[in-house]
Amino acid sequence: MSITVSTSVNGDAVEFVCPPEETLLDALRNRLGLTGAKEGCGTGDCGACSVTLNGRLVCSCLVLAAEAEGQEIGTIEGLAQGDKLHPLQQAFIDHAALQCGVCTPGILVAADALLKQNPEPSDEEVRFWLAGNLCRCTGYDKIVRAVQAAAAEMRRA
Amino acid sequence: MRYEKPQTVAEAARLLSAEKGLSRILAGGTDVLVQMKSGLIEPDLIVDIKALPGLRSIVAEAGGFRVGAAVAGAQLAEDRDLKKAWPGVVEAANLIGSTQVQGRCTMAGNLCNASPAADSVPALVAAGATVRIAGPGAARDVAVETIPAGPGKTTLKKGEFVTSIFLPARPARSADAYLRFIPRSEMDIAVAAAAVNLTLDAEGRVTAARVALGAVAPTVLLVEAAAAALIGSKLEEAALEKLSAACSAAAKPIDDKRGSVAYRKDVVGVLAKRAARIAYTRAGGKQ
Ligand SMILES: Cc1cc2nc3c(=O)[nH]c(=O)nc-3n(C[C@H](O)[C@H](O)[C@H](O)COP(=O)(O)OP(=O)(O)OC[C@H]3O[C@@H](n4cnc5c(N)ncnc54)[C@H](O)[C@@H]3O)c2cc1C
Ligand code: FES
Ligand code: FES
Numbered sequence: 001m002s003i004t005v006s007t008s009v010n011g012d013a014v015e016f017v018c019p020p021e022e023t024l025l026d027a028l029r030n031r032l033g034l035t036g037a038k039e040g041c042g043t044g045d046c047g048a049c050s051v052t053l054n055g056r057l058v059c060s061c062l063v064l065a066a067e068a069e070g071q072e073i074g075t076i077e078g079l080a081q082g083d084k085l086h087p088l089q090q091a092f093i094d095h096a097a098l099q100c101g102v103c104t105p106g107i108l109v110a111a112d113a114l115l116k117q118n119p120e121p122s123d124e125e126v127r128f129w130l131a132g133n134l135c136r137c138t139g140y141d142k143i144v145r146a147v148q149a150a151a152a153e154m155r156r157a
Numbered sequence: 158m159r160y161e162k163p164q165t166v167a168e169a170a171r172l173l174s175a176e177k178g179l180s181r182i183l184a185g186g187t188d189v190l191v192q193m194k195s196g197l198i199e200p201d202l203i204v205d206i207k208a209l210p211g212l213r214s215i216v217a218e219a220g221g222f223r224v225g226a227a228v229a230g231a232q233l234a235e236d237r238d239l240k241k242a243w244p245g246v247v248e249a250a251n252l253i254g255s256t257q258v259q260g261r262c263t264m265a266g267n268l269c270n271a272s273p274a275a276d277s278v279p280a281l282v283a284a285g286a287t288v289r290i291a292g293p294g295a296a297r298d299v300a301v302e303t304i305p306a307g308p309g310k311t312t313l314k315k316g317e318f319v320t321s322i323f324l325p326a327r328p329a330r331s332a333d334a335y336l337r338f339i340p341r342s343e344m345d346i347a348v349a350a351a352a353v354n355l356t357l358d359a360e361g362r363v364t365a366a367r368v369a370l371g372a373v374a375p376t377v378l379l380v381e382a383a384a385a386a387l388i389g390s391k392l393e394e395a396a397l398e399k400l401s402a403a404c405s406a407a408a409k410p411i412d413d414k415r416g417s418v419a420y421r422k423d424v425v426g427v428l429a430k431r432a433a434r435i436a437y438t439r440a441g442g443k444q
Contacts, residue, residue, distance in 0.1 A: 001158075003160060019158075020159060021158045021160075021193065023190070042194050043191045043194055044187055044190075044191060044254065044255075044257065044258055047255065047257055053260065056229070056260035056261075057256050057257050057260050058257050058260040058261050059257045059258070059261075061190070061194075062186050062187055062190045062191065062257075062261065063190075063261070064186065064190070064203070064205075066160045066205075067205060067207075069162075110256065110257070114256075128343065129256050130256075131255050131343035131344055132254065132255020132256055132257045132258065132343075132344060
């Protein structure tokens, strides 16, 4: 059996057909060509697949694609404005907050969700918010600094 | 596998009752999808309850709160009135997983997944919460602690599911608290956990108490001897010692790599003491 799903991704209406057991992560990557969200674990532990569902941060590996029907999905592909990087993306480059980059899309989506509801977080708040985003490369320190730099930049703007 | 998203409770009950194979309710999916991915379950039918009327809202009722079964942890955290009345329940639910998991996980799912270490469950039991069950028959209300039957098992019958959790009205000078012990500071499974719910009189004497323990038995434990140790006290050291001893005695934990029996029995008593102190202060008591 397959299901037709009509949903919105980064503000664009999209439609795809998938089996009922398919995850949103697989649908985004394999049916919609949006490969920014990564599968690190597939079980909710690493956050590499982070997207927003009606504005809430979620792991797309723990959402069925069928659940996206009629909802609004936000992915890393929606963060930059055309060629202009989002301040978070620029700050991650400027502060070398990534090495292999596998965790980066998920961390950017998560950090963006944080700054939308808390424009001036403490370092501790950043660390707790990002506790579900694992990074095996950076040791997290540069990530926290980049998020803070972007937050400061966005408060000035 | 079939995926259904019914629009009425009756339709959901009908789908669940009619299914001959394995069916699963889908709330936040943070247990269901993990179990599907790992091959632990292969459901024939998934019934998504998120479109059912009222399941995603928190409404005031009889001085208390009716929390829909599909309300996610993040939504609980945003409800100021709920947090003020039931700080322990909200802090327990908010300990579940990461920010991402909070965007989806529900207390009803936590309860019905029936893990002995489920974080929101001891707090709900200490709160004296009830769950409303829908199914093929008439809806009924039961105490939270009657739902878990053992690891991964509930007392719900075929076709039945939880539609809401009700947190009752609070007398003045009441508060609750929940503490768990985990080896890390985030994203881990409780080794032992304790929830305490108290009401004080104007002099700061405990007039009512409920104490529940998690992760130290196959199901959550409501420990009456622990509550009795607190009632009539102003949380003096002697009462706290009695509380702690009652909790350690009631605990029937397993031995595993995360904690031995002796360790868990000891820690659960310490957690109960600390949770009692927090609840007491929140209720306006001075120690
Ligand atoms: C990374 C990660 C970390 C986690 N950390 C914790 C933690 O710290 N503490 C903790 O306690 N848990 C933790 N969990 C487990 C899980 O998130 C919780 O148990 C959560 O509350 C489940 O809620 P849900 O809505 O996602 O449930 P679902 O996965 O939708 O459902 C769980 C089970 O309950 C059944 N069910 C759901 N709703 C109902 C209903 N209304 N009526 C009848 N049956 C129902 C489902 O069929 C299923 O069997 C974690 C999970 C992940 C992936
Ligand atoms: S792939 Fe979803 S959390 Fe790791
Ligand atoms: S940069 Fe490699 S996992 Fe984070």
